[in-house]
Amino acid sequence: MDTIIDILEELKPGIDFETEQGLVRRRVLDSLTIIALISELEDEFDITIPAVEIVADNFDSAESIHALIERLLDEDL
Amino acid sequence: MNGHIINSFCSLAFLGAFVPATALIYTLSPQRVRPWVLLLASYACFWLISGKLLVLLIATTLVTYLTGLVLGRVRAEQREAVAGTRDRAERRAIKARYRNRSRMVVGFSALASVGILVSVKYLGFLGGIASSLGTLVGFEWHLVPPKIGVPIGISFYTLQALSYVFDVYRSTIEPERNPMRLALFMGFFPQLMEGPICRYGETADQLAAGEPIRTDNLVNGLVRIAWGVAKTIIVADRLNLYVKPVFADYTAWSGTVIALGAVLYTFQLYCDFSGTIDIVIGVGRIFGVRLPENFRQPFFSRTASEFWQRWHITLGAWLRDYVFYPVSLSSPVKRFARGARKVFGTRTGSVLSGGVALFCVWILNGLWHGSGWQYLFFGMYYFVTILASGLLEPLFSGMRRALKIDPSARPWIVFQVLRTWTIVFVGELIFRAEGVRAGIGMLGRIASGFSPAALIDGSVLAPGMDAADFAVVALFAVAMLFFGLWRELGCRTPRPALQHRIGISCAALAAICVVIIVFGAYGQGYVPLDPIYAQF
Amino acid sequence: MKRFHLPPLACIGLSAVAVLVACLALSSLFVPKNNQASFGQIDEAAFGVLGEPSDSLDVLFVGDSEVYTSLSPLQMWNEQGFTSYDIATSGQPLCYSKTILSHALEKQNPRVVVFETNMIFRKMKADQILWREAANLFPIIEYHNRWKHLTPADLTAQPKTTWTHPAKGFRPNEQVVPSKIRDHMKPTTDRERISPLNEWYLTSMIDMCRDRGIKVVLLSTPSTKNWSTQRHNAVQAFLDSKGYGSDVSYLDLNFDGTEVPIDWQVETSDAGDHLNIKGARKVSHYVGDWLRTNYRLTDHRGESAYRQWTQASANLG
Numbered sequence: 001m002d003t004i005i006d007i008l009e010e011l012k013p014g015i016d017f018e019t020e021q022g023l024v025r026r027r028v029l030d031s032l033t034i035i036a037l038i039s040e041l042e043d044e045f046d047i048t049i050p051a052v053e054i055v056a057d058n059f060d061s062a063e064s065i066h067a068l069i070e071r072l073l074d075e076d077l
Numbered sequence: 078m079n080g081h082i083i084n085s086f087c088s089l090a091f092l093g094a095f096v097p098a099t100a101l102i103y104t105l106s107p108q109r110v111r112p113w114v115l116l117l118a119s120y121a122c123f124w125l126i127s128g129k130l131l132v133l134l135i136a137t138t139l140v141t142y143l144t145g146l147v148l149g150r151v152r153a154e155q156r157e158a159v160a161g162t163r164d165r166a167e168r169r170a171i172k173a174r175y176r177n178r179s180r181m182v183v184g185f186s187a188l189a190s191v192g193i194l195v196s197v198k199y200l201g202f203l204g205g206i207a208s209s210l211g212t213l214v215g216f217e218w219h220l221v222p223p224k225i226g227v228p229i230g231i232s233f234y235t236l237q238a239l240s241y242v243f244d245v246y247r248s249t250i251e252p253e254r255n256p257m258r259l260a261l262f263m264g265f266f267p268q269l270m271e272g273p274i275c276r277y278g279e280t281a282d283q284l285a286a287g288e289p290i291r292t293d294n295l296v297n298g299l300v301r302i303a304w305g306v307a308k309t310i311i312v313a314d315r316l317n318l319y320v321k322p323v324f325a326d327y328t329a330w331s332g333t334v335i336a337l338g339a340v341l342y343t344f345q346l347y348c349d350f351s352g353t354i355d356i357v358i359g360v361g362r363i364f365g366v367r368l369p370e371n372f373r374q375p376f377f378s379r380t381a382s383e384f385w386q387r388w389h390i391t392l393g394a395w396l397r398d399y400v401f402y403p404v405s406l407s408s409p410v411k412r413f414a415r416g417a418r419k420v421f422g423t424r425t426g427s428v429l430s431g432g433v434a435l436f437c438v439w440i441l442n443g444l445w446h447g448s449g450w451q452y453l454f455f456g457m458y459y460f461v462t463i464l465a466s467g468l469l470e471p472l473f474s475g476m477r478r479a480l481k482i483d484p485s486a487r488p489w490i491v492f493q494v495l496r497t498w499t500i501v502f503v504g505e506l507i508f509r510a511e512g513v514r515a516g517i518g519m520l521g522r523i524a525s526g527f528s529p530a531a532l533i534d535g536s537v538l539a540p541g542m543d544a545a546d547f548a549v550v551a552l553f554a555v556a557m558l559f560f561g562l563w564r565e566l567g568c569r570t571p572r573p574a575l576q577h578r579i580g581i582s583c584a585a586l587a588a589i590c591v592v593i594i595v596f597g598a599y600g601q602g603y604v605p606l607d608p609i610y611a612q613f
Numbered sequence: 614m615k616r617f618h619l620p621p622l623a624c625i626g627l628s629a630v631a632v633l634v635a636c637l638a639l640s641s642l643f644v645p646k647n648n649q650a651s652f653g654q655i656d657e658a659a660f661g662v663l664g665e666p667s668d669s670l671d672v673l674f675v676g677d678s679e680v681y682t683s684l685s686p687l688q689m690w691n692e693q694g695f696t697s698y699d700i701a702t703s704g705q706p707l708c709y710s711k712t713i714l715s716h717a718l719e720k721q722n723p724r725v726v727v728f729e730t731n732m733i734f735r736k737m738k739a740d741q742i743l744w745r746e747a748a749n750l751f752p753i754i755e756y757h758n759r760w761k762h763l764t765p766a767d768l769t770a771q772p773k774t775t776w777t778h779p780a781k782g783f784r785p786n787e788q789v790v791p792s793k794i795r796d797h798m799k800p801t802t803d804r805e806r807i808s809p810l811n812e813w814y815l816t817s818m819i820d821m822c823r824d825r826g827i828k829v830v831l832l833s834t835p836s837t838k839n840w841s842t843q844r845h846n847a848v849q850a851f852l853d854s855k856g857y858g859s860d861v862s863y864l865d866l867n868f869d870g871t872e873v874p875i876d877w878q879v880e881t882s883d884a885g886d887h888l889n890i891k892g893a894r895k896v897s898h899y900v901g902d903w904l905r906t907n908y909r910l911t912d913h914r915g916e917s918a919y920r921q922w923t924q925a926s927a928n929l930g
Contacts, residue, residue: 010423011423011424011427027383027386030382031382031397031401031402031431032427032428032431032435032467033427035402035405035406035414035427035430035431035434036414036418036423036426036427036431038405038406039411039414039415039418039427042411043415049406050247050406051247051398051402051403051406052247052248052249054398054402082738082739083739084738084740088739088740089739089740089743089744089747090738090739090740090743093743094739094743292621292622292625293621295625296621296624296625299625543761545760545761579621579624580624583624583625583627583628584628586628587628587629587631587632587635590632591632591635591636591639594636594639594753594754594757595639595753595757595760596757596760597757599744599757600744600748600754600755600757600758601655601755601758602758603758
């Protein structure tokens with residue numbers, strides 16, 4: 001969870017990612033930032049995030065990103 | 078009889094005859110039959126617009142249907158094969174094998190439906206390029222492909238077909254076994270002309286439900302239709318008096334007139350396209366189908382890329398989901414991204430690698446609108462603008478800090494909005510111009526010959542519209558601005574009790590109808606504008 | 614306290630009625646207060662027919678530009694002594710012909726109504742027809758654009774029709790552009806198709822005339838561009854299928870036997886599409902003579918009630 005917040009803060013400084021619940025819906029992250037975020041996450045957690053997972057529900061908050069990663073790690077087994 | 082009976086949704090034949098007749102038959106039919114009524118009406122509507130070219134829609138529908146079935150079978154086989162083993166590496170290998178098979182099926186299907194699209198829409202353009210390439214290397218050949226005619230909405234329904242196939246491939250939806258449901262998703266008649274481009278998961282169930290026509294849906298649908306007709310007939314058709322002559326021969330007009338022409342064209346396009354979408358959504362609503370919105374107050378956008386998330390939303394979303402993300406997440410682009418981030422730093426690196434995907438998006442966006450160099454130019458214009466704003470963002474934010482500008486202050490927001498308008502006006506000028514050369518010529522004329530004096534001495538009124546026409550357009554623009562602001566600021570209309578709501582809607586409906594009858598730009602002295610997006 | 618609420622369907626019905634009532638009220642406000650362009654009248658040359666005294670016209674010519682460029686009522690008056698009027702508009706679709714003809718027949722009871730046949734082959738769009746029928750019911754639809762020019766007088770004034778076109782609807786062309794087409798009437802048994810809607814409008818206009826005891830003539834004026842043997846055959850087949858007998862006659866000025874010899878080098882204004890004034894003189898002479906002979910039209914010249922015709926003819930020189 002902390003790793004995710006660190007990545008987010010490096011990409012887009014100055015936002016309270018602990019509480020923000022509308023990263024995609026309120027356009028805090030634009031599509032280019034999301035792309036950068038995804039490659040950072042893939043490197044960090046050694047997973048592949050398929051394009052189909054890029055929906056607002058999965059990226060709207062640090063928690064939902066965390067949940068997505070957990071799920072992908074599970075599925076890969 | 079071979080098509081051309083209905084030219085536009087904003088016509089008496091469609092709104093006064095076709096829709097009421099369909100609604101009546103729909104109501105009288107039992108619920109199970111209703112989806113068939115809609116399908117039949119859809120094919121009838123297509124026939125009334127494009128005649129025999131209906132076979133092309135049916136062909137694409139069939140290909141898409143079969144692709145779904147085949148993908149479903151491949152997936153079932155994969156599930157069985159995977160279940161047969163517990164070894165992780167082996168499972169991965171099996172998955173990869175079946176993924177390749179699915180990919181081939183998807184590729185074949187996409188090739189077929191895009192092939193139909195390309196052969197009716199782009200062969201002339203490609204033939205022209207091939208001919209001139211031939212001349213370059215010394216061949217004298219002229220490739221003139223046979224003219225088949227372009228069926229209505231092919232660019233829209235092809236994208237819907239592709240999205241269905243991709244969604245089945247990605248397992249976000251189950252393949253459809255009932256061909257009628259898929260055919261209805263592909264051909265639902267209100268969407269035929271100008272979209273919106275729907276996803277299977279979004280509309281298929283609603284379409285097949287055969288819900289009865291409810292009074293509140295009927296009234297709200299009618300109000301939405303009337304509002305759309307008002308935008309189209311009162312504003313878009315009227316502005317044609319000005320826009321058409323200016324773009325037909327720009328050399329005859331001063332820079333000021335051309336600049337105003339570009340602004341008015343943008344407004345015309347907005348009224349025409351969003352007005353038609355209002356009609357479409359309203360007609361869908363009557364049959365209990367909630368179609369996705371295609372516009373969200375685009376003129377309040379603060380950046381060009383935001384504008385494109387709020388204008389023709391369903392096309393932008395399609396390109397985002399099926400082009401932008403897949404391309405940016407494909408392994409070569411990812412490798413490039415990793416390298417670029419190391420060399421240029423995180424920010425610039427990811428903008429650059431995102432640029433690859435952005436380029437694909439905008440070249441497709443341009444081409445989707447038509448086979449003309451100006452559309453490619455239009456796409457590249459937005460590609461460069463949006464990429465540059467991404468690259469220069471650190472510089473801009475530095476400048477903002479140096480000048481102590483508060484990015485959330487009202488004046489700054491207004492400045493951003495006006496800047497976005499300018500970018501959009503220039504873009505639409507390129508889009509509408511008769512070719513790339515004319516577009517550049519027009520921009521040159523604006524740059525060299527813009528004089529505010531012309532705004533005062535009345536010479537801007539020269540092309541075709543009188544002061545009264547301008548007054549109507551201006552009043553309407555103010556009304557739209559008011560409604561837009563209302564929604565933009567999140568104001569909520571106090572919701573009256575249900576019984577009153579229908580009464581109020583009916584009163585609004587009657588009022589809009591009378592205003593359209595008096596102030597519509599129809600009849601003698603006006604030539605109705607062909608729905609602009611129907612030709613794409 | 615329980616309040617009364619209208620059921621939703623009644624709301625919809627009520628708003629429809631409100632729109633209809635508003636259209637009726639606005640129609641009387643927007644309708645031109647005289648049949649002249651300066652009052653907002655559309656197609657004033659054709660609607661000038663409403664300014665002719667009641668029951669004063671012997672012949673009405675209905676059609677498109679072929680009519681108003683080739684048939685001169687005043688020449689026929691001078692040569693034959695009967696009165697006529699061109700209720701013709703450019704590109705006239707049959708649904709509009711019916712509108713103008715109905716208006717004209719409210720005031721006139723002519724001996725003969727002549728339909729020029731070019732318009733029988735003009736394609737009408739579904740929307741055009743619906744729009745026309747709606748405009749017939751509610752003139753606001755036709756004259757809505759007068760909101761720009763409404764005056765207080767429009768509120769009170771009663772519509773009048775006191776104006777008439779100086780040449781009785783005839784609008785000749787002076788230009789000369791020779792026609793290259795020579796073989797527009799080459800023999801064939803093919804025939805062009807008359808669309809069912811067009812046939813319906815034509816039939817209903819013919820019936821409108823027959824009901825009033827008016828004789829009907831279908832007339833094909835000379836035109837190398839608009840006329841052909843295929844079209845002639847179609848009109849002939851239409852008449853054969855109907856069996857109107859002597860109520861309806863057909864006169865084709867392109868056809869061998871009833872042909873008016875046109876010099877296509879000098880007597881057309883636009884390469885065979887329309888006749889110019891020289892061609893029009895020939896056609897008007899032929900048609901005037903043919904009508905007077907076949908329908909025994911009275912010579913009104915010299916009658917005091919018809920002084921305005923002598924006057925109009927003198928005014929045009």
